[in-house]
Amino acid sequence: MIPELGQVFLVAALASALLQFLGGISSLSKNIPNIELFVERTTAIQTFFLIICFGLLTTSFLQDDFSVLYVASNSNTALPIAYKFAAVWGGHEGSLLLWVLILAVWTLFLSKDKALKSLPELRIQSLSILGLISLGFLIFILYTSNPFERLLPIPIQGRGLNPLLQDPALVIHPPTLYAGYVGLAVPFSLAVASLLTVNNHQWAKHARSWTILSWMFLTGGIALGSWWAYYELGWGGWWFWDPVENASLMPWFVATALMHSLIITEKRGLFNGFSILLAITAFSLSLLGTFLVRSGVLISVHSFASDPQRGLFILMLLAFFTGSALIIYSIKQKKNRSEKLHPFSRESLLLLNNVFLCASAGLVLIGTVYPLILEMLDLGKISVGPPYFNFVILFPFIPLLIFIGIAVFSNWRNDSKNILKKVLPILFLSLALGLAFPFIYGWSSLLTLVGIYLALWTMITGISPLIRNQFSIKKTLVFMPMMLGHIGLGLMILGITVTSSYGITFDDSMSIEQSSRVGDYEFKLTEIGKRNGPNYLAQFASIEITKDGKYIQTVYPEKRVYDSSSMAMTEAGIEANLFRDLFIAVGEDIGGGSWSMHLQYKPLLRLIWYGPIVMMLGGLIRVFLNKRNEEAYQ
Amino acid sequence: MLPRHKRLLGILVTLIGVTVAITLILSSFQDNLLYYVTPSEAIKKIDDDQSKFRIGGLVEVGSFKRKDGSLQSRFVLTDGIESVEVNYIGILPDLFREGQGIIVTGKFDKMKIFIATEVLAKHDENYMPPDIHALKESTS
Numbered sequence: 211m212i213p214e215l216g217q218v219f220l221v222a223a224l225a226s227a228l229l230q231f232l233g234g235i236s237s238l239s240k241n242i243p244n245i246e247l248f249v250e251r252t253t254a255i256q257t258f259f260l261i262i263c264f265g266l267l268t269t270s271f272l273q274d275d276f277s278v279l280y281v282a283s284n285s286n287t288a289l290p291i292a293y294k295f296a297a298v299w300g301g302h303e304g305s306l307l308l309w310v311l312i313l314a315v316w317t318l319f320l321s322k323d324k325a326l327k328s329l330p331e332l333r334i335q336s337l338s339i340l341g342l343i344s345l346g347f348l349i350f351i352l353y354t355s356n357p358f359e360r361l362l363p364i365p366i367q368g369r370g371l372n373p374l375l376q377d378p379a380l381v382i383h384p385p386t387l388y389a390g391y392v393g394l395a396v397p398f399s400l401a402v403a404s405l406l407t408v409n410n411h412q413w414a415k416h417a418r419s420w421t422i423l424s425w426m427f428l429t430g431g432i433a434l435g436s437w438w439a440y441y442e443l444g445w446g447g448w449w450f451w452d453p454v455e456n457a458s459l460m461p462w463f464v465a466t467a468l469m470h471s472l473i474i475t476e477k478r479g480l481f482n483g484f485s486i487l488l489a490i491t492a493f494s495l496s497l498l499g500t501f502l503v504r505s506g507v508l509i510s511v512h513s514f515a516s517d518p519q520r521g522l523f524i525l526m527l528l529a530f531f532t533g534s535a536l537i538i539y540s541i542k543q544k545k546n547r548s549e550k551l552h553p554f555s556r557e558s559l560l561l562l563n564n565v566f567l568c569a570s571a572g573l574v575l576i577g578t579v580y581p582l583i584l585e586m587l588d589l590g591k592i593s594v595g596p597p598y599f600n601f602v603i604l605f606p607f608i609p610l611l612i613f614i615g616i617a618v619f620s621n622w623r624n625d626s627k628n629i630l631k632k633v634l635p636i637l638f639l640s641l642a643l644g645l646a647f648p649f650i651y652g653w654s655s656l657l658t659l660v661g662i663y664l665a666l667w668t669m670i671t672g673i674s675p676l677i678r679n680q681f682s683i684k685k686t687l688v689f690m691p692m693m694l695g696h697i698g699l700g701l702m703i704l705g706i707t708v709t710s711s712y713g714i715t716f717d718d719s720m721s722i723e724q725s726s727r728v729g730d731y732e733f734k735l736t737e738i739g740k741r742n743g744p745n746y747l748a749q750f751a752s753i754e755i756t757k758d759g760k761y762i763q764t765v766y767p768e769k770r771v772y773d774s775s776s777m778a779m780t781e782a783g784i785e786a787n788l789f790r791d792l793f794i795a796v797g798e799d800i801g802g803g804s805w806s807m808h809l810q811y812k813p814l815l816r817l818i819w820y821g822p823i824v825m826m827l828g829g830l831i832r833v834f835l836n837k838r839n840e841e842a843y844q
Numbered sequence: 845m846l847p848r849h850k851r852l853l854g855i856l857v858t859l860i861g862v863t864v865a866i867t868l869i870l871s872s873f874q875d876n877l878l879y880y881v882t883p884s885e886a887i888k889k890i891d892d893d894q895s896k897f898r899i900g901g902l903v904e905v906g907s908f909k910r911k912d913g914s915l916q917s918r919f920v921l922t923d924g925i926e927s928v929e930v931n932y933i934g935i936l937p938d939l940f941r942e943g944q945g946i947i948v949t950g951k952f953d954k955m956k957i958f959i960a961t962e963v964l965a966k967h968d969e970n971y972m973p974p975d976i977h978a979l980k981e982s983t984s
Contacts, residue, residue, distance in 0.1 A: 445935075573869065591880035593898065598876035602869045717934045719915050769938075778938040797935035802912030806935045 213278050213358040216266035220358070223259035223314075224348040226252045227341045234338020238406060246330050249337045253321045256344065257314040264311050267357055268298050276368050279361040280304060286368035286774055288745040289376075296381040297371045302504060302520075303357035305384060309500070310347045312385070312392045313340065316424075320396055326416050335403035336396075343395055346527045354520045370774030373746070379438040387431025387458060391496040393424020394465060397472075398493035401486040402535050405542040411482040414475035417489065419833050421472060422691075425465045426829040432458050433822035441782050446715065446793045446810045448818055451599040456578040457499035463571035464492040467564040474557045478622060481561060483543050488564070490539065494532040495571065501528055502578070552625040559617035566610040573602045604657075611664040611703065614696060615671035636674065640666035647708070651813065654711040661707030665700045672696030687835075694828030702821025708814040717797065719804045729811040731792055732756045736764075738805065746772040748781070751796050751805065755785055767796045791815040878949060884926040886958070894951045899928060899958065905942045921948065921958075932960040939965035 230252035237245040267280075271294045276282040284301040285294055299308040317340040320326070326333045351357070374380075397417040404413035435455065440448045449455060468488040475485040501524040551558045577594040585591050619632045644663040648654070675689040686693070718726045725734040737752040748768040755762045765783030772779065782795040790813045797806030880898040881889070889897070899921055907920035916933045919942075930948055940946060940963060948960040 576873070593878045593880060594873070595876040595878055598872050601872045601876075605865045605869060717915055719913055721913070780938060795935075800910060800913060800915065804913035806915055808935055 216358040219259045219263045223256050226256035227345040230341030231338050234334045250321050257318045260311045260314045277364040279359045280357045282368045286370040293376050299384050300371050300375050303355045312388050331407040332403050336399040339399040350523050373772040373779050383434040390424050390428025390431050394493045394496045396420040397489040401489035405538050411475050411479045414472045418472045421469050422829045426826045428462050429822045433819050437819050451596045453578050456574050457502040460571045461495040463567045467567040470560050490535045497528040554625045556620040556622050566606040569606040615667045618671045636670050651712045658711040665704035669697050669700030691828040691832035695825050698821045698824030701817045705814045705817025709812045712813050714811040720807050721804045728809045746770040769796050882923045883928045887926045898949050900947045903942050928958050930958045937965040
């Protein structure tokens, strides 16, 4: 009964999405009384129906209703209850339902945005466009990926959730990332709605907070995914340039550019067209990400059963939304009023860095999509290795980081006077501080030093408004989002540089009472044993870590075999503090009483995830505390 | 310098910079392309001038060898027609086992043994390199 009810509400949500779209779009040509209220109501109703749908699917999971195909494929009775919730979005169908649900929630929040009520036309059309996007995905769900499909005969037991996904970080990673992906639909809809209606730069002011909000979720989602990959996938890497990772990074680059471009469009009314294009690109890349992850063209942790029909459908949605948005842009966009730009004015520097961010997205796109296209055309199978990405990303990023610091000191409109004079002390300060690193860690390479300088430069220029205002928090509150954003970025760059340059990674064979040396640390294997978990059997090692004979910690890396599958999972033993991570993973029994072990020493690794947290904090302050503050400052 | 000359110089420098960057990027792209082949195709490449590439195939049942306590392992990768002997030093992935589809990255040495620097088994017990999957379907 419950699944059928779910089905009904899914269709009902589709109907409301259709009305939401049609109502909005029909008011474009003629004046219909009360249409604003109509669109607002259908939005609320659609969201309400989708929440019910999602609730019903969750109920099926909690009741272990294996007559539902999706439940049977992604859960079983032994699954701990928290993971039954997570299993709702653990597979393809449920994760798409989550996708539309999150879209509906974003739409609902947009419809409650009080400030937007002053521009009814823009408001109606953007809600209508969001309704259309929701409509497309609801058809997709009902047509190819129905989570409520029944299974006959009813199995006694379900297949269980993929053991890789049975992890706390993985419970929140998909919703966070999705919230970011889908949130980019909001600036997209505002940009296109603006083209269709008022056709000026007013949308930018409203799109900014929404962009920052979804950018925060995207940042958090990517960081969570990286953290999870580090401790769960087994081998202690934090970024693999895997196509699914790239799929989330590309929209992040463009969303970051959009966030900054909207500042110029809002404050100066400039680059309106560029901002619109960025909004379209950001959402298109989100859709591309959904396609890459959900279509099964990639074989990875994230892809489930591959069904060519699904891939084709998402590709069609992508082509439709991007294509029509670009057509509307080419017809409606008015020529920007030209204005002479001073090369060192804030708008020029922001523009320059946005170009670098787009270039980064482009370079990642080439490396990600080229192998897929080649394979589709049957020209051979290739993959693009991480060295490509690691190398080419430096080209846009080194100048980007240089200009970030300069842009902080620049002014709107004018070439800032004596910008060099203001910047020089900080430059020398970061050069001096940067020299400390080779002393602590030893000499690595010139590139390492450049990375450290740029990280410090980004951080110190980021803090500079505080110094300039004699450390008055009140006076600097308005700069806080920028400061935290840049400091977070600097921390992350520092973490990446130091970890990649000074980290130690190797495999070793170890037997009981034998030690292995990793940098200054001694890892000693003291015991190998077995342990029973709730739905798995684990082989664990106990490893004593010492430094210069001083005991630090004992860690227990495990190798788990889950009941529901024969697949072994590696749980690493990690001893971490702010300054370094010590990592050990059990390989296998290699005979003769020895085990293969994977050992790592990674200095400043944590900064790679703390950086994004600081950045998100900046966004949080901007969206929830500073909006009024900033307006007062204008 | 006249302002016009200054601008000209600026454009010139930018152009040169962009050209150099694009050249480096393209060459890096070329250098880091990993071709993916089956064991049958790999056999043909033995005598070629080699850069790293990938072979996808099944680990032949009964071919896995390892000296006790050593990280070095040997196994044979096959597509049912040809097979390649692989040597690897390091930890094998969790899903590595005989009969399983895997991917190795590396190149041949002078003894015609494939020296792998990386062994991948995907995170799905039902995963099989696509070509092998097609092969299995056609033979069974």
